Amino acid sequence: RRLGFEEVIFGASKSVALLSDLLKDYVEKNKNVLITKLQAEKAKHLLEDFKTAFYDDESEIFMLSHHEISDESPTRIGIVSAGSSDIGVANETYYTLEYMGVKSEVIHDVGVAGLQRLLDHLEHLKTFDILIVVAGFEGALPTVVGGLLPQPIIAVPTSVGYGTAKAGETALHAMLTSCANGITVVNIDNGYGAAMSAFRMLNLIEK
Amino acid sequence: RRLGFEEVIFGASKSVALLSDLLKDYVEKNKNVLITKLQAEKAKHLLEDFKTAFYDDESEIFMLSHHEISDESPTRIGIVSAGSSDIGVANETYYTLEYMGVKSEVIHDVGVAGLQRLLDHLEHLKTFDILIVVAGFEGALPTVVGGLLPQPIIAVPTSVGYGTAKAGETALHAMLTSCANGITVVNIDNGYGAAMSAFRMLNLIEK
Amino acid sequence: RRLGFEEVIFGASKSVALLSDLLKDYVEKNKNVLITKLQAEKAKHLLEDFKTAFYDDESEIFMLSHHEISDESPTRIGIVSAGSSDIGVANETYYTLEYMGVKSEVIHDVGVAGLQRLLDHLEHLKTFDILIVVAGFEGALPTVVGGLLPQPIIAVPTSVGYGTAKAGETALHAMLTSCANGITVVNIDNGYGAAMSAFRMLNLIEK
Amino acid sequence: RRLGFEEVIFGASKSVALLSDLLKDYVEKNKNVLITKLQAEKAKHLLEDFKTAFYDDESEIFMLSHHEISDESPTRIGIVSAGSSDIGVANETYYTLEYMGVKSEVIHDVGVAGLQRLLDHLEHLKTFDILIVVAGFEGALPTVVGGLLPQPIIAVPTSVGYGTAKAGETALHAMLTSCANGITVVNIDNGYGAAMSAFRMLNLIEK
Amino acid sequence: RRLGFEEVIFGASKSVALLSDLLKDYVEKNKNVLITKLQAEKAKHLLEDFKTAFYDDESEIFMLSHHEISDESPTRIGIVSAGSSDIGVANETYYTLEYMGVKSEVIHDVGVAGLQRLLDHLEHLKTFDILIVVAGFEGALPTVVGGLLPQPIIAVPTSVGYGTAKAGETALHAMLTSCANGITVVNIDNGYGAAMSAFRMLNLIEK
Amino acid sequence: RRLGFEEVIFGASKSVALLSDLLKDYVEKNKNVLITKLQAEKAKHLLEDFKTAFYDDESEIFMLSHHEISDESPTRIGIVSAGSSDIGVANETYYTLEYMGVKSEVIHDVGVAGLQRLLDHLEHLKTFDILIVVAGFEGALPTVVGGLLPQPIIAVPTSVGYGTAKAGETALHAMLTSCANGITVVNIDNGYGAAMSAFRMLNLIEK
Amino acid sequence: RRLGFEEVIFGASKSVALLSDLLKDYVEKNKNVLITKLQAEKAKHLLEDFKTAFYDDESEIFMLSHHEISDESPTRIGIVSAGSSDIGVANETYYTLEYMGVKSEVIHDVGVAGLQRLLDHLEHLKTFDILIVVAGFEGALPTVVGGLLPQPIIAVPTSVGYGTAKAGETALHAMLTSCANGITVVNIDNGYGAAMSAFRMLNLIEK
Amino acid sequence: RRLGFEEVIFGASKSVALLSDLLKDYVEKNKNVLITKLQAEKAKHLLEDFKTAFYDDESEIFMLSHHEISDESPTRIGIVSAGSSDIGVANETYYTLEYMGVKSEVIHDVGVAGLQRLLDHLEHLKTFDILIVVAGFEGALPTVVGGLLPQPIIAVPTSVGYGTAKAGETALHAMLTSCANGITVVNIDNGYGAAMSAFRMLNLIEK
Ligand SMILES: Nc1ncnc2c1ncn2[C@@H]1O[C@H](COP(=O)(O)O)[C@@H](O)[C@H]1O
Ligand SMILES: Nc1ncnc2c1ncn2[C@@H]1O[C@H](COP(=O)(O)O)[C@@H](O)[C@H]1O
Ligand SMILES: Nc1ncnc2c1ncn2[C@@H]1O[C@H](COP(=O)(O)O)[C@@H](O)[C@H]1O
Ligand SMILES: Nc1ncnc2c1ncn2[C@@H]1O[C@H](COP(=O)(O)O)[C@@H](O)[C@H]1O
Ligand SMILES: [Mg+2]
Ligand SMILES: [Mg+2]
Ligand SMILES: [Mg+2]
Ligand SMILES: [Mg+2]
Ligand SMILES: [Mg+2]
Ligand SMILES: [Mg+2]
Ligand SMILES: [Mg+2]
Ligand SMILES: [Mg+2]
Structure with missing residues (x-):
């Protein structure tokens, strides 16, 4: 966590193999990670191995273990x-x-x-x-x-x-x-x- | 007057000498003419010879004998x-x-x-x-x-x-x-x- | 109908799911709608559900209930x-x-x-x-x-x-x-x- | 003052005459105004009429009555x-x-x-x-x-x-x-x- | 004369001094030369030293000793x-x-x-x-x-x-x-x- | 044959259906025709109907009845x-x-x-x-x-x-x-x- | 080997057939060759015929008989x-x-x-x-x-x-x-x- | 002298005043300096104050105290x-x-x-x-x-x-x-x- 920002990976030009290795690393270290611009085809492969992950088709966002925010917190x-x-x-x-x-x-x-x-x-x-x-x-x-x-x-x-x-x-x-x-x-x-x-x-x- | 359009000349890249010749020609034929994009410097020269002409600094429009439109006509x-x-x-x-x-x-x-x-x-x-x-x-x-x-x-x-x-x-x-x-x-x-x-x-x- | 224009949707970057929802809405409200730049592949899916719609391959135009214009009206x-x-x-x-x-x-x-x-x-x-x-x-x-x-x-x-x-x-x-x-x-x-x-x-x- | 922003004028493509008129208007209404991208040549003319104004050559900023900020206020x-x-x-x-x-x-x-x-x-x-x-x-x-x-x-x-x-x-x-x-x-x-x-x-x- | 083409110099980005040297060289060797894209200002200087040269304002062409073609030769x-x-x-x-x-x-x-x-x-x-x-x-x-x-x-x-x-x-x-x-x-x-x-x-x- | 040029069609953005119609027309009139930039996929379809036609994969050229030039003629x-x-x-x-x-x-x-x-x-x-x-x-x-x-x-x-x-x-x-x-x-x-x-x-x- | 550089071919816009011919030629002459920007699909075909060749998916580099460099040589x-x-x-x-x-x-x-x-x-x-x-x-x-x-x-x-x-x-x-x-x-x-x-x-x- | 490179200043967009200050600083510290892309007009002003400096019109290079290299040293x-x-x-x-x-x-x-x-x-x-x-x-x-x-x-x-x-x-x-x-x-x-x-x-x- 640099400067308070969580880890983020640019997914568009990385191979599934490389991304899979990176994700395993994060899982082991018990860390969250977000992948941006991840093509649907590649997401499908990753979701097979990382079953709890979240993927949104429209935005091509992939998240390892995402937590919804409580309804009480204010909408900023x-x-x-x-x-x-x-x-x-x-x-x-x-x-x-x-x-x-x-x-x-x-x-x-x-x-x-x-x-x-x-x-x-x-x-x-x-x-x-x-x-x-x-x-x-x-x-x-x-x-x-x-x-x-x-x-x-x-x-x-x-x-x-x-x-x-x-x-x-x-x-x-x-x-x-x-x-x-x-x-x-x-x-x-x-x-x-x-x-x-x-x-x-x-x-x-x-x- | 082609298709009902009055004569128009593009002034930006013509020399004063060429424009002056063209204008004389129009004056002789008793025709109107409008010059667009005429640089102020060149307009100054032409106004000396064509004293009744109209020139607007902001738009760089030069007109040989322009007629204001009667106040009664509708604004379209x-x-x-x-x-x-x-x-x-x-x-x-x-x-x-x-x-x-x-x-x-x-x-x-x-x-x-x-x-x-x-x-x-x-x-x-x-x-x-x-x-x-x-x-x-x-x-x-x-x-x-x-x-x-x-x-x-x-x-x-x-x-x-x-x-x-x-x-x-x-x-x-x-x-x-x-x-x-x-x-x-x-x-x-x-x-x-x-x-x-x-x-x-x-x-x-x-x- | 804003300013007399009928409703029009830009189809190229919308998913079939989203377009289908929008169309259902129009059908319910008994309104016409035209979709532009709709890729053939996506049109095929929509035509299954909206059988009376019209689609032209060349122009990628999709219309919900289009009416041909009577032969008598002048060609403007x-x-x-x-x-x-x-x-x-x-x-x-x-x-x-x-x-x-x-x-x-x-x-x-x-x-x-x-x-x-x-x-x-x-x-x-x-x-x-x-x-x-x-x-x-x-x-x-x-x-x-x-x-x-x-x-x-x-x-x-x-x-x-x-x-x-x-x-x-x-x-x-x-x-x-x-x-x-x-x-x-x-x-x-x-x-x-x-x-x-x-x-x-x-x-x-x-x- | 719209949304709390002070008045600002884009100076680069306005004539001295037009800018002078605008400034007079502000002076009369007792309002401040800042002009950006004002060429030095044009600034020189305006400074003759608006003697209390401030002009910075490097930035081409022109200000009608500018107030320096007190030394105590924090540097944000x-x-x-x-x-x-x-x-x-x-x-x-x-x-x-x-x-x-x-x-x-x-x-x-x-x-x-x-x-x-x-x-x-x-x-x-x-x-x-x-x-x-x-x-x-x-x-x-x-x-x-x-x-x-x-x-x-x-x-x-x-x-x-x-x-x-x-x-x-x-x-x-x-x-x-x-x-x-x-x-x-x-x-x-x-x-x-x-x-x-x-x-x-x-x-x-x-x- | 390479391949039958006469000598040609690109004038736009050469200094008067350099062009003058080049021209003297041609004169000595009794050769023709044509300079293209020669700005009027620079041509004026060169014409002082090379009095028989020809310069056309419109085209910015400068020629050392040009010969008009006889009227009899066909227009190709x-x-x-x-x-x-x-x-x-x-x-x-x-x-x-x-x-x-x-x-x-x-x-x-x-x-x-x-x-x-x-x-x-x-x-x-x-x-x-x-x-x-x-x-x-x-x-x-x-x-x-x-x-x-x-x-x-x-x-x-x-x-x-x-x-x-x-x-x-x-x-x-x-x-x-x-x-x-x-x-x-x-x-x-x-x-x-x-x-x-x-x-x-x-x-x-x-x- | 306009100005001595044979007929040529730009193939890249025409549908097979349209091209097929055009070709039939030429065949009927006993005329030659050349199609440029014709994608291989589309050429395959046309070659089924126009069996004597010639197609070159590398250049995407399609010709209706092409004639090789006699070996005697000079290579220009x-x-x-x-x-x-x-x-x-x-x-x-x-x-x-x-x-x-x-x-x-x-x-x-x-x-x-x-x-x-x-x-x-x-x-x-x-x-x-x-x-x-x-x-x-x-x-x-x-x-x-x-x-x-x-x-x-x-x-x-x-x-x-x-x-x-x-x-x-x-x-x-x-x-x-x-x-x-x-x-x-x-x-x-x-x-x-x-x-x-x-x-x-x-x-x-x-x- | 021109100027000491080994032979290199730009692979991206050549057909498999052409590349295969070129490679055969090198093999016959007992020469090395490197192909750059060779798409995976085309590499697959060539690897069938040239079994000792090396191909790297990430870089799209294809080499006929590559030799790893001895561990002793310095890393420059x-x-x-x-x-x-x-x-x-x-x-x-x-x-x-x-x-x-x-x-x-x-x-x-x-x-x-x-x-x-x-x-x-x-x-x-x-x-x-x-x-x-x-x-x-x-x-x-x-x-x-x-x-x-x-x-x-x-x-x-x-x-x-x-x-x-x-x-x-x-x-x-x-x-x-x-x-x-x-x-x-x-x-x-x-x-x-x-x-x-x-x-x-x-x-x-x-x- | 960073990494063995002598000091160099980009002259094109600095004012004469600023450049003059910088040069004085170098002179005081007994250091060399080279200014690139210095317009002739600005160079003229600086040469008045820094009389031993060198300026080349063609390249717009300005050097404080430049030393010609001995004829014996090899041309690299x-x-x-x-x-x-x-x-x-x-x-x-x-x-x-x-x-x-x-x-x-x-x-x-x-x-x-x-x-x-x-x-x-x-x-x-x-x-x-x-x-x-x-x-x-x-x-x-x-x-x-x-x-x-x-x-x-x-x-x-x-x-x-x-x-x-x-x-x-x-x-x-x-x-x-x-x-x-x-x-x-x-x-x-x-x-x-x-x-x-x-x-x-x-x-x-x-x-
Ligand atoms: N969609 C994106 N647009 C711009 N920057 C991104 C994007 N996704 C990730 N990054 C940044 O790029 C870095 C990751 O690049 P990489 O190491 O190639 O995955 C991260 O540290 C992010 O700061
Ligand atoms: N400002 C302008 N922008 C575009 N077209 C112009 C403009 N002024 C004149 N023209 C057109 O250009 C033609 C004149 O070109 P020219 O014979 O070079 O003066 C006229 O017939 C006008 O139709
Ligand atoms: N092919 C098109 N080109 C330009 N604008 C379009 C096109 N199709 C639809 N529109 C306009 O874009 C608006 C629809 O945008 P949207 O809400 O994204 O579907 C419509 O109200 C139309 O005014
Ligand atoms: N206006 C021009 N446009 C393109 N090429 C030119 C032009 N004038 C001269 N040249 C060519 O540029 C060469 C001269 O370049 P230089 O040695 O820089 O004078 C001549 O040999 C000409 O072939
Ligand atoms: Mg990184
Ligand atoms: Mg014309
Ligand atoms: Mg909209
Ligand atoms: Mg405004
Ligand atoms: Mg040359
Ligand atoms: Mg046509
Ligand atoms: Mg080659
Ligand atoms: Mg610096």
Whole structure:
């Protein structure tokens, strides 16, 4: 546990054999571990050997022994997604936070093309400490949210879209050039990174 | 006059000598002409010889004998700009429409980071036949307008911004990937093209 | 039905399970819905449960209960395609318009490398209110059409081609930089968006 | 004052005339204002009319009536710069924070090619609530800092460098792909945005 | 004289001092030389020392002792330009051919947005051995010419345009992806290279 | 047969059904046809119905009734390839020329990293009317050949390579920026286009 | 054996048939050969015919008759990898060196986000003649190593990562813009090239 | 002096004031310093205060008290440049090496388009320990040199060229994708970096 962060492995370009070895090591040491971007096919193999592990298809998150957070603990973080296609990335954030012991809530499908839906959620969104805003296509949602609410906003561009969406590059650039004040951004589809930066901020309060 | 469009010359990469020859030709034939993207330095030279011509610094539009449109004629087109830095492009649209005999109105500085300003203008925006929406930086304005209003929307990305704004590319791509229905787009800083496409649409009604 | 637009879902990055839930919801509420960019494999699964639905392989359009338009209604929109490889995008426009209750006609394979074919169709093309021009490779067709005809022209770049075609980027940029007057452009392969912007224009006439 | 943020104007693409009008308006209303990215040439003109204003050459920051922060108030934010060429961006952050009433300290020239210098500052860096890390060239500094320290880290890529530095794009992408946990990023040369996002975080603690 | 090509120097990034030395060397050896892309400012200095030299402002071509070609020799090559902004590149081709002893003719301003102008020139264009087609903006002219005429066609993209013209990249890519048969392409603004490749082809006939 | 070119179809993005219809049409009219970039899977289906057709796996060329050229006819065109991975593109040129009735010869694997091999072929290369030079990776071969030989040179970049080869873009750009005189270039992997432009040149001699 | 380099073939875009022919040729001539980037599927086929050959799944290296290097020979080259996902590229370097008769050692997973691990290896790293540093994601490792150690450093960017990692482009650009002194770089994933350049340097000492 | 490297400052983005302070500091401490990429205008100011300093216009190198190397010391490094436009970068390498106490020789204008010139120098080039090969445009020279000579080769792409030369990007990518064995590459125009990496290699021999 470096700096209070739990162990995390990037799964996308590791072989099942290598991942299996790493997991055995963690099991032996009685430690938790989270694997990100683990393809379903590879997860299937690992789940055979690590039966208590948890895997979420949408987010490709794999966790060795995950613990749900008690219902009493307060919900600190709101994860707002622009479209229902962004569910994978929203879930990556949700489960990473859970893994770090932080409770969050996902509010789905609040795209700016239908502004009313966002305005309807405004009072609810005010209750969170931090907002993580997930959007693909033109990535305009963080700008609009940032103009309406004062909390820290972590924007996550997703690779949802086609043509000029450029696999998330347009959303990324739009978020970085946002004319709303003080929005910060993480890598395309990096729901995991958004969770970790939120965790750094929560530490700040607890200090 | 091809297809009802008045003559237009692209001024940016022509020498003063060449432009002067072309203008003399138009004067002799008693014809109007509009020059786009004419640098101030070159305009200064041409204004010495063509004293009745009109030049607008912000938009770099030069017109041989321009006629203001009578106050009685209806205002058909609303030009909405996201920030006051977009004034040059908004003016290029305004003067091109004027040149084509079409009256328009510019509504400045209605950026999405301050949503209220846009909502305040909503009733007024409903009165136009066509909306031309001009925005730089992240280019989110056409998406929000497109989700609120049913008219034809012509989006014009501008090169205002820095870094990831990429000289208008990000606004362009954001507008093209907009998840609002049926927005069309023209080249970066192409206020002239937006005016011309609006002109094509107005012809459609008059038919 | 927001702003008179029927419901539309982006199908490419949603799972069958999620789409199935959404469709059930629409069926219950007795509403129509159109899904764009739905991969054939996923369509096959959905057609098993929603037997009256319509699916077109070329365009990947899926519609819950589509109604053909009566033969008497006038054909408002001409969809001109540069090559027979562009059929998928042309069909996406055609079926989206049909879904919105608008009759259109597709004129195939009128590429500029064989100019005569275009000139042969000229009289016919004059009869449409709006022209939607679909082209891949170098995307020159909208420029040539725009120089010959005065109607509103919506250009749709397609991802047809290889190498420097850059998956539609070259056609897109060529259309945006067109030196023909007043052409507007939508995203690469966005036949759906072209239909929706035509719909906005038709509303304008009806007003 | 929207959401508690003071007024800020983007100066780079506005004319002196327009800026002068805006400033007069603020003076009349007895309000503060900060202008970012104001070219020295334009600043010189404005300083003639607004004699009490403050202008910093390195950062191109212009402030109407700025107030230094009392020495007693705690220094909340550490601004770490990789090289002395990054001073402009570091200062943009510093003065924006000052404008918002927040005290910060700049630690210069702590590049990763000379790791010892960074290690020497480690104990001092631990004392800040938030770290803003500014770097051009390969942009590696936030990754190394992020691996050593647990605070929120806002990374600011700068356009310092040449060739493959690509005017800040490489530093930006390096920071976004950082394998250190939970780093967030703002636009290239956006020292202002970094300050504003730090301000959002400080609000969080005060809540 | 390598392979029958006369000496050519790339002038853009050489200092006046270096160029002056090179020219003196040629003068001493009684040889011709052509300098391409020579900025006006530098040409002015060189013309003071080399009084018989020829310099053309539009094309930035500088020639030591150029000989006009006799009126009787046949005109082998047609240089077709899309707009009058392309004159610099057309001239670079014209003077390079002249330098190589080949007579050519420039036909200006035959853009595809006004198809009739091109059709009017068709019979004349048939008389040339080779066609060099110069175009900026969307670069569609070579495609249309290539569909109408059977000669070798060398397409030259120019950097004329703005925004998505991308300093000639869009015209270049459009020409390379042309769906007309057998068009070949040279670098952006490379009128010199087009002349040289035509020279290779003429050698072929003479063989 | 437009301009003397035989019929050619782009096969990559057409369905088997559509291609089959087109082929039947040609068979009925007793015409030849060549299909380029036809995937092996689709070719297999078509070969079942069109048993006399010819298909080459390497180049993905499909021809309805192709005729080998008599051994007596002179070999006009040399196709030089840099590596044996470029065989597909070299074959595309070879078969297209054959289809047009032109005899050519492929000289394989003459990369510039082993200069001696090229120098060994020099005398043989001098015997051709036209040289088509095919290269992937850094695409340096046309430059070296162009510096040694005076014939028309058509350079064909291929998508062979990885990383910074950028799917042929680097070879393309290297060929276009070649400092050898008068090289012309076609699209990445466009062996077909190279053949067609050679055909235009051969017409020139025959005239 | 040109310049002392053993024969090497690029396997990725050659067919099994072609590779098999080439290998037979080498076997007959009693020569060694190494194939790089050979896909597992194709390797399986070749291993059936060439039973003594060696194939490594991670690096896709295939060698005809490879000889392990005696344990006594000194280990000249340290291969440092940033993450365990970089194993494929590290192995490509290792086996290529082995093929050239040079002994090396791989030190895995020394990423800069956990600086301590690197510092722990420092003394060991000092013992090598040359360091080859392999890293994906933000590619910061060579910069940090280059600031700490005086040997020649060959940096190898890998395509490990997602989004803004841009398939290795970001690591490549970061390494090229490194502010550490005198780092040289090879192509993305080019473990083979790194080995070859190390071989050139070792020759230098032996001279 | 870190790792034996003398002090070096990147001059391009530092103000004269800042540089002057830094230089005074070095003078006081009796240390040498080299400034790279120092614009002529700024150098002029600094030379007034530091009269013994050396400045080279072509390379923009500024050195405090530089010592020429004795004629007796052996010439270790050959710097080969493709064109006389590359002189600036070649000089940057030359003077940096001189600053480090290493003698080198520049061989100018050995472009591959005139292969004979390179072959003429071959015997001379064999005498150097290390070759630094500088080229702009298509950047093919290192590939050809690398195929002919066995020494370590450090390739330096320059920003000489226009259009598809892309300010050195094409030469850079061509060098990285070179099919010659074991070439390493530094940043565009980075003559300084090439010298430093040669210095690391020379240390290796001396060890
Ligand atoms: N999806 C992800 N995006 C960015 N960084 C990640 C991701 N998953 C894991 N990491 C980071 O990468 C490191 C693991 O890399 P590795 O050693 O290759 O598994 C971890 O320490 C994490 O900090
Ligand atoms: N700013 C502009 N953007 C795009 N097209 C333009 C612009 N200004 C003029 N044009 C078009 O370009 C043509 C003029 O090009 P030229 O003959 O070079 O002046 C005109 O017919 C216009 O249709
Ligand atoms: N092919 C498409 N291209 C662009 N936008 C689309 C497309 N299909 C659907 N949309 C829009 O995206 C919205 C649906 O997004 P979602 O909620 O993710 O299904 C719809 O309201 C449409 O406005
Ligand atoms: N405008 C140009 N574009 C491309 N190549 C050129 C140009 N001008 C000259 N060259 C070529 O570049 C070589 C001269 O380069 P240099 O030795 O730097 O003057 C000549 O041999 C020409 O073949
Ligand atoms: Mg939605
Ligand atoms: Mg504003
Ligand atoms: Mg066709
Ligand atoms: Mg420093
Ligand atoms: Mg014109
Ligand atoms: Mg080979
Ligand atoms: Mg690791
Ligand atoms: Mg030269």
